[in-house]
Amino acid sequence: MSPCAGTSCLPLRPLSVTRCWRPRLESSLNPQSDITILSEAGMWRHYEALLRVCRNRGVPVVQCRLNFTRRIAAAAAKLRPGGLFSCVGDLGRLLRLLVGSSRIVVAGIAPFGVWGVLLWWLRQRNRLVYHSSWIDWRRGRVPRNRNSGILERVWGHTLSGVEAVGVTAKAAGELSDFGADPIPIPHSVDVERFRPGPENASRARPAALFVGRLVPQKGVSLILEVAAHLHSEGVDVEFWFAGEGPLEKQLAESRDAGLPLTILGHLDAVGLADVYRKAELLILPSIAERGWEELFGIALVEAFASGLPVIASDCVGPREIVDPERTGLLIPQGDAQALERAVKRLLADEPLRRKMAGECRREAETVYSVEVVAARWTDVLDRTSRQRLGSDRAGGSDARSR
Structure with a gap:
């Protein structure tokens, strides 16, 4: 039996998620807010709950992928001009972000890379939420090793006191070690789309x-x-x-x-x-x-x-x-x-x-579920929207970079 027949053909323990959860504040996120999501890999499924929050509040969202080199190479190899146009569009969005200010920027960027300089710059002019699943930063189990003392200090300064979301409790703990203010929020799933099949369904082979x-x-x-x-x-x-x-x-x-x-x-x-x-x-x-x-x-x-x-x-x-x-x-x-x-x-x-x-x-x-995870993202965004801009909140440049 074809598994695609009839179709148009990718935790936290509850205690881990709620243990350090904070009370919900009165909502301050509104349609006048402006949220930009920066991601290297472009896995927008990672942000389904966040996008649901923004859609429900009428908040405009800009999505920008930063893996330009890989995408350009892939587009050239497969002769897909659409991939090149997509890169040009993201580059334009990035340039507008660099000269703008007072946005909420949610950044999912692997640690210790040169994009840390971008995060540092954005934090001075915007309200930054750092989103990460990475663990064991100091043991080299990240895509980019700590091979630059300057970059490490930049990352330490950028993360110190910043609002942060760890995909797992362990990832949140790692962010805490670097001076961020983290909370664990898992990725979400649409439980209406992904649901069990009929129990009496007949299958030729398991x-x-x-x-x-x-x-x-x-x-x-x-x-x-x-x-x-x-x-x-x-x-x-x-x-x-x-x-x-x-x-x-x-x-x-x-x-x-x-x-x-x-x-x-x-x-x-x-x-x-x-x-x-x-x-x-x-x-x-x-x-x-x-x-x-x-x-x-x-x-x-x-x-x-x-x-x-x-x-x-x-x-x-x-x-x-x-x-x-x-x-x-x-x-x-x-x-x-x-x-x-x-x-x-x-x-x-x-x-x-x-x-x-x-x-x-x-x-x-x-x-x-998207609904449960969206409620957690709502609290994060409401707190972030109340913060002063990053340059007024940043701690010492080496406060947590060790």
Whole structure:
């Protein structure tokens, strides 16, 4: 059965989120406010709840992606002029931001890069909210190492006392160490779009779903190893892959060699939600490497909303999102045998899957829904809109940069 049939074809524990939550202030965010979202990767799904707040308040939002070099190279390689025009548009938005003032700027930029100078400049003229999922900054587990004392001081000065949002409790703690005023707010999921399928739906073969980039650090090769072994044992399961990346060719070769794989490619939100409803479980066996770790895992909360138990490796994001034995199973990173055991266990135990499915849906509705997360963003933006401009609030340049 095609998982895309009929379609148009990617926590925090509640206590972690609410532990340091502050009382809601009287709203001061209004249509006269002006919010700019800066992001290197352009993953606007990370800001779905924030955009919902702005839409409900009638607040204009400008979105600007900063990964110009990568996008220009990709557009040139694929002969897509639209990509070049998009870069020109973002460059114009950035230039207008540089000469403007009194905006709220929400910046999702990886630490210790040269963009820190941009954040420092913007803070002098605007109200800055720094948004981060990064952890272990001082141990070099960030994309850009601390190879410049000047840049490190710039980042320390910029973050000192700034309003900040950490995607996980651990990320928020890291921001606190650098002098920011952080609060944990997870990414959100649209629980109306991502919802469980009918319980009595008939499936020709149970499917284990992977959603994400098809790259080694996402554990794709690990899934292939498990798929091959289960196939040799006669275990009736199919593996679905939703996403794009350099390992797509390897997947196609394995499929052509007889493994029960379905390669779905990139799916829009409607097609992706439909695929979640047709699968039995989600697999996310990410493997940390220098400069990268699974810091959240939006696929996990999308699976929760879809009533799908998850199997994930014990990276920092899944550790905070998945409650073992309640909403899914955690396995050691890179452990193919543990992944195989987990897949077999969930496939063989339908009562456990159903129980986990209910818990997953409740978790999505109470912790990760757009409405719940939007309320937290509302408080952050209301506080930020009351602040004086950054140059009046900045602490000493080395107050927290150590």
